[in-house]
Structure formats: C-alpha cells, structure tokens
Amino acid sequence: DSGVTQTPKHLITATGQRVTLRCSPRSGDLSVYWYQQSLDQGLQFLIQYYNGEERAKGNILERFSAQQFPDLHSELNLSSLELGDSALYFCASSRDRRNTEAFFGQGTRLTVV
Amino acid sequence: GIQVEQSPPDLILQEGANSTLRCNFSDSVNNLQWFHQNPWGQLINLFYIPSGTKQNGRLSATTVATERYSLLYISSSQTTDSGVYFCAGPLISNFGNEKLTFGTGTRLTIIP
Numbered sequence: 001d002s003g004v005t006q007t008p009k010h011l012i013t014a015t016g017q018r019v020t021l022r023c024s025p026r027s028g029d030l031s032v033y034w035y036q037q038s039l040d041q042g043l044q045f046l047i048q049y050y051n052g053e054e055r056a057k058g059n060i061l062e063r064f065s066a067q068q069f070p071d072l073h074s075e076l077n078l079s080s081l082e083l084g085d086s087a088l089y090f091c092a093s094s095r096d097r098r099n100t101e102a103f104f105g106q107g108t109r110l111t112v113v
Numbered sequence: 114g115i116q117v118e119q120s121p122p123d124l125i126l127q128e129g130a131n132s133t134l135r136c137n138f139s140d141s142v143n144n145l146q147w148f149h150q151n152p153w154g155q156l157i158n159l160f161y162i163p164s165g166t167k168q169n170g171r172l173s174a175t176t177v178a179t180e181r182y183s184l185l186y187i188s189s190s191q192t193t194d195s196g197v198y199f200c201a202g203p204l205i206s207n208f209g210n211e212k213l214t215f216g217t218g219t220r221l222t223i224i225p
Binding site for chain 1: 144148154155156157161199201213214216217218
C-alpha cells in the first residue's frame with residue numbers, strides 16, 4: 001500500500017458526460033501529480049499541484065481541470081467525455097516539489113462508452 | 114525537455130533467468146525512480162536511486178548520473194516479476210519544479 005488513495009477504482013460512463021476523480025495523498029505530502037495512461041501506452045503527465053497551487057502543466061486537455069484543496073486532497077474533473085478519454089488515471093504524491101520520491105495510487109480505470 | 118529511453122522494449126525469459134533493463138536520459142538527472150506495473154495495472158515503487166547502487170532482494174539498481182543512465186537487474190526471475198518496468202526522471206518545469214517523465218517501459222514476460 002503506497003498510502004495514496006484514489007477513488008473510484010472503476011468508472012464507466014457515457015460520451016458527453018462529466019466525471020470527477022479523487023485523490024488523497026500520503027500523509028505529509030504536499031505535491032500531487034496526475035497522470036494518464038491509455039491502453040498499452042506510457043504515462044503522460046497531466047498536471048501538478050503543490051500545497052494548493054498549480055505548479056506544472058503537461059498535455060492536459062481544456063476539457064480537463066484539476067484542483068488541490070486546503071486539506072491537500074485533489075480532484076481531476078473530466079468533462080465532455082470522448083471515447084478516447086478511456087484510460088487509467090493515476091495520482092501520485094511526494095513530500096516536496098523536487099528531489100523526493102513519488103508514490104502512486106492504484107489508479108482509476110475510466111471507460112467511456 | 115528531457116527524453117527517457119528504455120531498452121529492450123520487450124523481454125521474454127524462462128523462470129530462473131537473470132535480466133538487465135536499461136534506462137537512458139538525454140540530460141543529467143538528480144531524481145530517478147524505477148517502477149513495476151503489474152498485470153493489474155498497479156504501479157509499484159522499486160527504487161528511488163538518484164545515484165549509486167541499491168539492492169532489494171533479487172532486484173538491484175545502479176544509476177550513473179554523470180553518464181545519464183540507470184540499470185535495473187532482476188535475478189532468478191519469477192513469474193510474479195512479469196509486467197512492465199518503467200524508469201522515470203525529473204523534468205524541470207517553468208516553475209523550477211520537478212515532475213517525473215516516464216520512459217516507454219520494458220515489458221517483461223517470465224515463462225514458467
């Protein structure tokens with residue numbers, strides 16, 4: 001158990017819908033990262049938050065947004081879903097912004113039908 | 114940005130064999146991790162190894178930061194070692210923060 005909790009584990013939804021993925025970082029970790037892994041693909045960085053503030057952005061679509069709350073949990077919102085958004089979405093957390101080990105949650109498997 | 118290349122892309126071995134997986138970086142790294150993604154999709158931390166050598170049971174890793182590569186050694190392979198192995202290193206963003214950039218992975222299949 002990495003200590004990073006993601007909910008839900010599985011999500012099936014229809015095209016055009018909106019979903020929210022939730023992540024609770026390890027206790028004491030201030031940085032949260034979101035990654036997307038499409039079928040048989042590598043992990044693509046989406047966005048990073050540090051202590052409530054957005055710190056880095058990757059190839060995140062405009063239909064996607066995220067935030068980190070004062071209690072440090074984070075949510076990734078995916079809207080106007082398309083079939084191609086089906087993927088594993090991972091959250092990771094680390095103690096600080098740099099030079100620290102990152103730990104990953106179990107992921108949310110999103111299927112858009 | 115930094116590029117991360119892993120080799121080989123695929124590896125099929127008999128149970129009990131040894132293997133070496135390689136990770137090359139296009140730039141120097143100061144924060145390198147190895148992960149194992151099991152067949153259920155879980156990403157498991159193997160090593161946090163900015164430099165030097167570490168060992169954990171049948172697995173060991175070596176990072177030579179000055180030469181921009183890292184190696185993961187798996188000895189006496191077991192079927193539970195099957196999965197995809199990723200290395201990941203930092204990419205400095207405009208804010209000066211680091212985010213992990215993943216390699217494309219090595220898919221390891223251990224045959225009983």
